[in-house]
Amino acid sequence: MTAARPTIACLGAGRMGRGIAVAFPYAGHAVTMIDIKARSVDQFTALQADALGEISKTLASLARFGLLAESDAKAVVARVSVVPAQNMAAALANAGIVFEGVP
Numbered sequence: 001m002t003a004a005r006p007t008i009a010c011l012g013a014g015r016m017g018r019g020i021a022v023a024f025p026y027a028g029h030a031v032t033m034i035d036i037k038a039r040s041v042d043q044f045t046a047l048q049a050d051a052l053g054e055i056s057k058t059l060a061s062l063a064r065f066g067l068l069a070e071s072d073a074k075a076v077v078a079r080v081s082v083v084p085a086q087n088m089a090a091a092l093a094n095a096g097i098v099f100e101g102v103p
Contacts, residue, residue, distance in 0.1 A: 005027070005028045005029045005030075006029065006095070006096020006097050007029065007030045007031070007032065007094055007095050007096055007097075008020065008024045008029050008030070008031045008032070008095065008096070008097050008098075008099065009031075009032050009034060009091050009092055009094070009095030009097070009098045009099070010031060010032070010033045010034065010098075010099045010100075010101050011034050011036055011088075011098065011099065011100045011101055012033070012034070012035075012036060012100070012101035013033040013034070013035045013047055013048075013051045013082050014101065015101075016099075016101030017033045017051070017099075017101040018033070018051055018054055018055055018058075020033075020099050020101060021033055021051070021055050021080045022055055022058050022059065022076075025076045025077070025079035025080050026059075026062075026068070026076050028079075029079065030079045030080075030081075031079060031080050031081070032080075032081050032082075032083055032091045032094070032095065033051060033080070033081070033082045033083070034082075034083055034085070034087070034088050034091050034092070035047055035048075035082060035083065035084050035085055036085050036088070037085060038085055039084065039085075044084045047082070048082040051082050052077065052080065052082065055077055055080055056073075056077050059073035059076050059077060060073055
């Protein structure tokens with residue numbers, strides 16, 4: 001029996017956060033990217049779609065190179081979530097490890 005891998009929280013959903021959200025889910029961790037900027041619902045929805053889309057494209061590229069199966073790429077993306085700033089406290093409370101990815 002193996003221990004569950006800790007959930008990773010990443011402050012920021014930009015370039016660094018997206019990189020973290022590829023590497024750690026690939027290794028089996030759930031990752032929550034926390035958008036730390038106050039945004040309207042529409043702005044957050046656009047950011048969320050952009051971040052998850054970029055992560056999906058990166059993993060699809062890894063699948064094309066034969067580094068993981070396409071079905072595994074989908075499973076990796078499923079371990080990633082993006083939450084707005086107002087959900088930060090809950091996301092941090094559930095995290096075993098926190099990364100800061102903001103300037």
